[in-house]
Amino acid sequence: MAHIMTPEPVEDGQKSEATVAENGTDRSNVTPISPRAARELEVREGRVRAEEIFRTAEYEGEALRMGQVLRRVRESLGFQLTDIAKETRIRENFLMGIERMEVQSIAPGYLKAYLLTYARYLGLPEQEVVQRYTRECGGVDEVKTAAPVPKIGQIQKQRTKWPLIVAGAAMLAAVIAAGVTAMVMMNNAPEEPLSEAPVAVSGARDSLFDNVRTETRPAVDLPLEIVAVRQGWLEVRGADGTIFLSRTLAEGETFFPRLNAGWTVSARNGGDFQWRVGDVVVGTVGPEGAQVFSLSVDEQLPRAAELLAPPEVAATESTKATP
Known part of the structure; x- marks a missing residue:
């Protein structure tokens, strides 16, 4: 007569070794995800971080200017400047200058177009990026007078801006004074009157050159x-x-x-x-x-x-x- 063998009951609280990780985590109800799904999850998390950085203009408690915001957003999304330069056809040194807000090498009139393209690539609101960036630089067409910001990795907490404002006002006053002085000197410079050259005339008869005059074109x-x-x-x-x-x-x-x-x-x-x-x-x-x-x-x-x-x-x- 055959005997029916029944499995031994598993005591409460015990789990199969195959469903328990080394650290004791129960994996019986965990469904493993594919590498593609893991990558998509990572991209979503990066996008959330990027949007938070753009919205608050802060990173790890430090306030950022718009150029630094663009760099932190790019890093959160895992993009490299070399790849962006190839796809947008914007030179890599121009992209680096935009992130550092050192745009002296960019020809006037091109900065706005570069900002629109870069913001579109990063998935940021284009017009808002242009407005915030150019406002911090001082203008759309001319930003050469904007002081460069500290580079990423050497960012310090912002200090009071009053010394910079006072220094900028003093520099502006000096430039205006120099310009006014130069204009006054130019306006007061003596002008050489244009006069007809003298012609020698014979006492006995009219000179042959009586009608000849030397003229200097104004x-x-x-x-x-x-x-x-x-x-x-x-x-x-x-x-x-x-x-x-x-x-x-x-x-x-x-x-x-x-x-x-x-x-x-x-x-x-x-x-x-x-x-x-x-x-x-x-x-x-x-x-x-x-x-x-x-x-x-x-x-x-x-x-x-x-x-x-x-x-x-x-x-x-x-x-x-x-x-």
């Missing part, structure tokens, strides 16, 4: 232009700081600055450009290989007028009249 009417003798970078500013040109000019390209308006010229290599009036070369913008900063356009006018003036004509008496 400097304000000179078609003074800047010509690139080879490819180079040039910047032209108005008296109020407005940038009318700031880019690399190709060889042979020209630019006509406004005259008697206080405009200035800057170049990375003064030898790349020449002052010309038509086919007459007045001179180079600066020495070969030397940088030029805020060179006055109006100061080139006297030299250009002198080069274009016809030679003086003077007649002398060949014989003296007799009584």
Whole structure:
């Protein structure tokens, strides 16, 4: 007669070794997830951290400026600058400069476009990123005067901003005073009157050169232009700081600055450009290989007028009249 074997009952509180982890955790009701699901979970957690950083502008209790927020968001999402540069076609050093808020190397007019593209890539509200970033930098088109923020890893807790505000006000006052002084000096500079050259006349008869006069063309009417003798970078500013040109000019390209308006010229290599009036070369913008900063356009006018003036004509008496 066969005997029926029944399993021994498992005492309460005991679990099979296969369902108990080494640390004693009961895994009998835990369903393992796939690597893909684990990755998706990690991405979701990173997105939550990124949104929290963007909303609060803080990271581990430290206040962040917008450039630092962008970096912390990128790191939370697990993105690398090299990969972002390839996909957005924005140079990696430009992306790094945006995160550090050191955008001096970015040409005016491009910063806003870069910010929109970067914010879209990170999944952040684009217009809000642009507004917050440019507000902290001081403007959309011109941010060169913005002081760079500390780099990630060396961030310190923010201190009172009053010393910076006072120092900035003092610097602004000094710049305004210097500009006013320069304008006063330029306006008070003596102007050489344009006068007709004297003509010698014989006492016995009218001079043969009685109707000949030497005239100097008014400097304000000179078609003074800047010509690139080879490819180079040039910047032209108005008296109020407005940038009318700031880019690399190709060889042979020209630019006509406004005259008697206080405009200035800057170049990375003064030898790349020449002052010309038509086919007459007045001179180079600066020495070969030397940088030029805020060179006055109006100061080139006297030299250009002198080069274009016809030679003086003077007649002398060949014989003296007799009584």
